[in-house]
Amino acid sequence: MLAVKELLGSKLKFGLIALAIGLVVSLTMLMSAMSEGLVTGMTGAKRSLDADVLVFQGDTALSLERSMLTDDDLTLISSSAGVDAAYAVGHLIVTIRGPHGSFDAHVFGLADAFDQLPIVEGEHRAPAAGEAIVDFTATTEGIGVGDTLNLNPLPGELRVTAFTEGRRYIMAPALYVSLDTWRSLRAASLLKLDSAQGGETATPPDGEVADGMPPEAAPTLAGAASIMAVRLAPGVTPSDLSAALAPAFEVATPEDASLAGNGMNVMVLAVNGIQLVSLLIGAMVIGVFFYITTLHKSGQIAAVKALGASNYYVYRQLLVQISILVTLAAVIGVGLALGAGSGMPPAMAFDPDPARWAVSLLAVYATAYLGSLFSLRSILLIDPATALDRAEH
């Protein structure tokens, strides 16, 4: 009764504080959505590979860009003890000439398991030779289903059969092709590189020998794949396989591998740090506000205690007020965050994850209740006897 009446009696004061907490909540929400967006944008394609573990070439620090596996490696890994199933994954950076200009993209060649890609538009089937399933963010470059992608300056072309989502790598869309298509692209790119180093400026015809390197050598140099995605047998842990394959290979879960390289760990630390600090600020705002209001009305609290109210009763009123204010702040904060998110250009990494938002909100509630302990202390210290002699001393 007291809690709600007091809120209604000072709408401006409590409204302003709810707004202040709401701003902090929205900051937390934004940080959470943007860190999620950054992580998906940076590593979505790597992290979401359907596998228990990813196997990289040794000494590559779990880097997709540096790892290269030969046919022998692939055979060795798939026949290792503890490996239930495995498929090869190839990675390659390409530049695509789109309607809005050139943009980078990451080609992922999959030997299998195309059904791991959620299709948001287009055909529900594995891409055939010369076809690709493309991350939806390529639409911002003017790409549509059915378009033919020019892999400048590679001679190849890829036809877009469908769009998938959440599959970006280093902020560029991923293109999923069959492993064979990847191999020929990779070979072509190596030849191109070689010819560029040879000083040729003109684009040579497809398959032409460049500076003495025979075209048949290219596939060997290119490797059979970049990494291998492995499903472990029941009871086998990633470290079991890691121990079995070291030091020729590195083994990590997709989650761990996605945090390796490209400064990911530093980025995630920084974003989490900002989230933590904004949470602490929120807790401080709530804690200090209620501490000051409690001190401010200590005479009133003394009188209510003199009338027979228990400490528990007085504290409960405070908890009710905190719950109402934080709920109000949560609504304001989520609204502001969603508003800010919808106003962001698609290139900005904003990827609200309800589960993470729920965790952030729970953290706001938890820190608010924690902050209320300051007030509890002062409530306990208020002597009801002061209600009687207050006027004279």
Add this chain to the structure above:
Amino acid sequence: MPLLEVTQLTKHYQGGSGRVTALEDVSFALEGGRLLGVLGPSGSGKTTLLSLIAGLLRPSSGEVRLGGSAIHLRSAREAAAFRREHVGLVFQDHHLVPYLSALENLLLVPHLSGHVRDADRRHASHLLAEFGLEHRARHTPAELSGGERQRVAIARALMNSPEIMLVDEPTSNLDTERGQQVLELLRDQVHRGAMTCVMVTHDPRMAAQADQTLQLMDGRVAAGDAGA
């Protein structure tokens, strides 16, 4: 047996500048259904005495018995429960809850004891009407005059139908006429409701209208017909 029995009551405060003796060896008895006026200059120990009877303070020595039960032996929590059920408190500074209306301030009393029943609402409306405040029921303390506030405070103290009312300087913030009205209201309640009341005042004219008086001076009983 008297309703209120105070025996050799002594209270020392431990202040920064040493020990202050606020009350020393005070004894008196009060029969039920009577109004006791406690008179004395500022600092003579009147509020301390009231706080000890209410169980808001614990005596350094001596006893307070109310209806035969020992108030001085209760814990803070037990004393709070006792006040909720059996004591009506009126503060010098009315101490109404500022964001509650007059009616809600009255209903706060049953609310603190559990829940507000229809009978409580009727009781509250009845008290407000009796005190000439029915048209003020929805007003907050800030919208009431000083006299109205003090009447609401007395009505609030009557909400739990207390056995004893403890009233600290009820008229000190009022002019003579309003003070007289409040005093008559109290007297009326005591004599009609067979209630007992201890009223603290520094105004001898107010004390003179009580059934009994007790005069305090420097924490000791200076005079009075309350007897021991």
